[in-house]
Amino acid sequence: MEIRNVAIIAHVDHGKTTLVDKLLQQSETFRANQAMQERSMDSNDIERERGITILAKATSIIYGDYRINIMDTPGHADFGGEVERIMKLVDGVLLLVDAKDGVMPQTKFVLRKALESNLKPIVVINKIDRPFADPKKTINQVFDLFIDLGATEEQLEFPVIYASGLLGVSSFTEDVSNAKNMKPLLDTIVNHVPKPNVTVDGPLQFQPALVDYNEFVGRMGIGKVFRGTMKVNSFVSVVRADGKIQQFRIQKLFRYSGLTKIEVDEAYAGDIVAIAGLSDIQVGDTVCEVGKEEALPLLHIDEPTVQML
Numbered sequence: 001m002e003i004r005n006v007a008i009i010a011h012v013d014h015g016k017t018t019l020v021d022k023l024l025q026q027s028e029t030f031r032a033n034q035a036m037q038e039r040s041m042d043s044n045d046i047e048r049e050r051g052i053t054i055l056a057k058a059t060s061i062i063y064g065d066y067r068i069n070i071m072d073t074p075g076h077a078d079f080g081g082e083v084e085r086i087m088k089l090v091d092g093v094l095l096l097v098d099a100k101d102g103v104m105p106q107t108k109f110v111l112r113k114a115l116e117s118n119l120k121p122i123v124v125i126n127k128i129d130r131p132f133a134d135p136k137k138t139i140n141q142v143f144d145l146f147i148d149l150g151a152t153e154e155q156l157e158f159p160v161i162y163a164s165g166l167l168g169v170s171s172f173t174e175d176v177s178n179a180k181n182m183k184p185l186l187d188t189i190v191n192h193v194p195k196p197n198v199t200v201d202g203p204l205q206f207q208p209a210l211v212d213y214n215e216f217v218g219r220m221g222i223g224k225v226f227r228g229t230m231k232v233n234s235f236v237s238v239v240r241a242d243g244k245i246q247q248f249r250i251q252k253l254f255r256y257s258g259l260t261k262i263e264v265d266e267a268y269a270g271d272i273v274a275i276a277g278l279s280d281i282q283v284g285d286t287v288c289e290v291g292k293e294e295a296l297p298l299l300h301i302d303e304p305t306v307q308m309l
């Protein structure tokens with residue numbers, strides 16, 4: 001199975017949750033996950049209260065031979081560091097823009113982060129079903145924003161998909177009257193987003209980009225396997241931010257499946273997983289094979305990036 005890691009970025013209310021729900025419903029995952037909660041991407045109570053998506057989470061869908069991991073991204077400037085870390089995990093972004101409201105402040109904020117991370121966005125002109133939707137004007141605004149933010153020529157050649165998350169349709173043209181499903185968008189993701197830039201063979205390297213907490217397993221680190229294979233129950237080393245090395249056992253290993261996490265025995269380079277077993281796991285730790293400790297550079301800007309011991 002091939003992996004595609006993509007982040008979804010948008011101004012609040014431009015339809016991320018609805019669109020991801022539709023992608024899920026139309027993918028095989030829907031059948032496999034009866035327990036899936038409705039709209040659980042923002043099921044967190046605090047998020048509901050504030051009306052913004054605070055916590056970045058992953059959703060995973062199976063589409064043909066591909067597993068597409070979709071990272072939700074907070075649109076708010078308070079979460080800038082988190083957005084940057086997510087941009088380092090993924091190889092592409094879906095930029096959603098409401099076809100009626102057009103470009104908004106958070107559109108600019110998150111797009112800047114994506115462009116700075118050298119990602120080539122796929123532009124989704126969403127809510128195309130809205131009365132007075134103006135896709136042409138919206139595309140022009142998006143193009144101007146790319147220019148403003150100093151996009152490269154390659155980034156400016158963004159593919160455009162017209163969609164209504166609400167109706168569950170997408171299309172390569174702004175006339176969606178014949179559009180049936182999300183296939184055009186899913187095809188664009190698998191064809192346009194590069195495969196993860198990782199090393200399949202070699203000693204394990206994994207770095208949490210986010211931490212999460214669950215009362216049953218405690219603190220978890222969510223991130224990408226950059227190199228090698230990770231196995232549940234194995235003893236591993238962790239290189240901390242200060243360079244200290246500790247060992248621990250990977251007690252649980254989760255992969256995303258739909259909106260839930262499922263326990264797995266192994267994870268391979270490129271996949272986004274959550275691990276439990278180190279009670280104070282931190283963003284920027286590097287989990288390695290014992291005896292092959294080699295920190296990943298992410299948070300080690302002023303220090304030697306490689307430590308061989």
Ligand code: GDP
Binds near residue numbers: 015127166
């Ligand atoms: P998020 O904040 O980006 O996750 O946005 P939501 O998915 O929660 O959507 C915000 C609002 O827009 C909700 O009331 C949705 O029902 C509505 N909405 C989402 N997608 C569409 C769409 O394609 N068309 C229309 N007309 N409304 C939509």
